Amino acid sequence: MEVSGPEDDPFLAQLHRVQCPVCQQTMPAAHIHSHLDRCLLLQPGGQAEPAAGPPRASGAAEVRQMLEGKPLADKMRPDSLQDYVGQGRAVGPETLLRSLLEANELPSLILWGPPGCGKTTLAHIIANHSKKHSIRFVTLSATNAKTTDVRDVIKQAQNEKSFFKRKTILFIDEIHRFNKSQQDTFLPHVECGTITLIGATTENPSFQVNAALLSRCRVIVLEKLPVEAVVAVLMRAINTLGIHVLDSSRPADPLSHGSNSSSEPSVFIEDRAVDTLAHLSDGDARTGLNGLQLAVLARLSARKAFGKKSGQTYSPSRVLVTEGDVKEGLQRSHILYDRAGDEHYNCISALHKSMRGSDQSASLYWLGRMLEGGEDPLYVARRLVRFASEDVGLADPSALTQAVAAYQGCHFIGMPECEVLLAQCVVYLARAPKSIEVFSAYNNVKACLRGHPGPLPPVPLHLRNAPTRLMKDLGYGQGYKYNPAYSEPVDQEYLPEQLRGVDFFKQRRC
Numbered sequence: 001m002e003v004s005g006p007e008d009d010p011f012l013a014q015l016h017r018v019q020c021p022v023c024q025q026t027m028p029a030a031h032i033h034s035h036l037d038r039c040l041l042l043q044p045g046g047q048a049e050p051a052a053g054p055p056r057a058s059g060a061a062e063v064r065q066m067l068e069g070k071p072l073a074d075k076m077r078p079d080s081l082q083d084y085v086g087q088g089r090a091v092g093p094e095t096l097l098r099s100l101l102e103a104n105e106l107p108s109l110i111l112w113g114p115p116g117c118g119k120t121t122l123a124h125i126i127a128n129h130s131k132k133h134s135i136r137f138v139t140l141s142a143t144n145a146k147t148t149d150v151r152d153v154i155k156q157a158q159n160e161k162s163f164f165k166r167k168t169i170l171f172i173d174e175i176h177r178f179n180k181s182q183q184d185t186f187l188p189h190v191e192c193g194t195i196t197l198i199g200a201t202t203e204n205p206s207f208q209v210n211a212a213l214l215s216r217c218r219v220i221v222l223e224k225l226p227v228e229a230v231v232a233v234l235m236r237a238i239n240t241l242g243i244h245v246l247d248s249s250r251p252a253d254p255l256s257h258g259s260n261s262s263s264e265p266s267v268f269i270e271d272r273a274v275d276t277l278a279h280l281s282d283g284d285a286r287t288g289l290n291g292l293q294l295a296v297l298a299r300l301s302a303r304k305a306f307g308k309k310s311g312q313t314y315s316p317s318r319v320l321v322t323e324g325d326v327k328e329g330l331q332r333s334h335i336l337y338d339r340a341g342d343e344h345y346n347c348i349s350a351l352h353k354s355m356r357g358s359d360q361s362a363s364l365y366w367l368g369r370m371l372e373g374g375e376d377p378l379y380v381a382r383r384l385v386r387f388a389s390e391d392v393g394l395a396d397p398s399a400l401t402q403a404v405a406a407y408q409g410c411h412f413i414g415m416p417e418c419e420v421l422l423a424q425c426v427v428y429l430a431r432a433p434k435s436i437e438v439f440s441a442y443n444n445v446k447a448c449l450r451g452h453p454g455p456l457p458p459v460p461l462h463l464r465n466a467p468t469r470l471m472k473d474l475g476y477g478q479g480y481k482y483n484p485a486y487s488e489p490v491d492q493e494y495l496p497e498q499l500r501g502v503d504f505f506k507q508r509r510c
């Protein structure tokens with residue numbers, strides 16, 4: 001027998017109110033499922049822990065106070081893996097890193113991942129864990145630390161090790177900013193176990209970290225946080241601040257959203273504003289949290305300004321942060337694309353490959369990703385010139401003319417006008433027939449030259465110019481057949497003697 005509950009009847013569902021078992025908020029039964037989906041995200045790994053009591057509603061003044069000073073992202077930095085969301089592949093329950101951490105046997109690590117994905121946070125969590133087990137944790141940032149600072153840390157680590165048998169973990173943020181010789185400073189000390197090194201980098205460590213150092217470290221790849229993980233990070237902050245999430249699927253009813261003890265209005269945020277913020281953050285939790293902080297502060301300031309202007313103590317019952325507020329708070333271009341980092345190379349590579357694969361739509365997409373992200377149009381244009389020769393080549397020689405024209409056009413008019421020039425050229429190149437004949441043949445020539453044993457063969461005498469009598473006497477230009485003087489094909493050698501008969505268009509090596 002099926003028992004129907006009030007949630008089966010939309011009208012009754014609106015009337016019937018239930019309490020969320022996670023956050024204790026009451027709401028119409030019809031909303032409990034969607035609410036739970038969101039609320040459970042607060043608990044990493046989907047394990048809901050019942051809240052100690054109903055969420056505390058903060059007044060506007062209290063929220064403002066909490067948001068002022070240190071960036072919200074720093075205030076919200078988790079201290080334990082329990083609040084660390086996403087990155088299951090790197091530090092999930094079954095991972096090697098997790099078991100090594102639990103066993104206090106952490107090896108030297110390089111944490112590699114995009115900005116705001118949790119590298120520093122993971123190091124911070126490791127630091128907390130280590131301190132509990134009497135392991136020293138020292139932090140340096142490669143942006144301002146000097147080699148002498150590193151030496152001091154190492155010296156102290158040596159003393160700690162020999163006198164007190166204490167291990168030292170040295171965390172270097174942005175390790176890629178240290179040059180190769182600075183990185184060499186760590187090498188022997190990592191090797192002999194004086195320090196356990198944890199380096200964080202947004203750049204590909206294969207290019208930015210010394211090979212010798214890299215081979216002594218385990219590289220942990222952290223990924224951009226998925227949207228749900230950013231939502232979870234945002235919701236944790238929203239709850240900590242005592243801000244209420246307004247369910248956009250139901251009519252606004254501030255009175256039903258808990259209350260705060262002060263006479264200050266409560267602060268609300270639209271649920272779709274949280275979603276939008278998470279989407280626009282592009283996997284960067286710091287961007288999301290900063291965006292939230294800016295949007296809430298901007299809304300609170302607008303309320304204050306309105307009160308002053310109207311000359312009255314204006315106290316609405318609530319302050320609402322909307323989707324529009326968060327969009328305004330975020331500069332999309334700064335979020336999507338890191339001009340100096342890996343993303344720059346990844347996107348240009350994706351564009352090159354899409355054009356090579358003659359996928360005009362994908363080509364335009366990657367072009368857009370770069371230009372909208374603030375990429376230098378001349379950088380893209382230079383790549384198009386190269387592509388016109390490398391990939392289109394003589395299958396359509398006018399591709400090169402098109403690409404050079406696009407480059408010059410971009411040079412003349414700049415962004416944003418030049419975007420359409422680049423778009424036109426990208427589509428031209430994607431649609432063009434492709435030939436790597438010249439590119440491959442030239443590579444064969446280079447391989448031949450570079451692999452040639454001993455000195456390179458001399459230029460044959462008959463091909464040499466003979467501007468002086470002495471040169472003529474030495475045989476320069478002798479026997480050269482001037483092709484236009486012959487009506488039939490000329491039989492003449494043009495390669496050095498040792499390379500006679502070599503065809504770079506057919507042979508890879510000579």
Ligand SMILES: Nc1ncnc2c1ncn2[C@@H]1O[C@H](COP(=O)(O)OP(=O)(O)OP(=O)(O)O)[C@@H](O)[C@H]1O
Binds near residue numbers: 075083
């Ligand atoms: N996985 C995560 N779980 C919970 N919070 C996170 C996570 N990742 C980042 N955050 C939040 O975002 C903030 C910024 O993250 P963090 O400093 O760890 O980024 P990062 O990867 O070191 O970035 P960058 O390379 O720019 O220094 C943290 O203070 C924290 O509040």
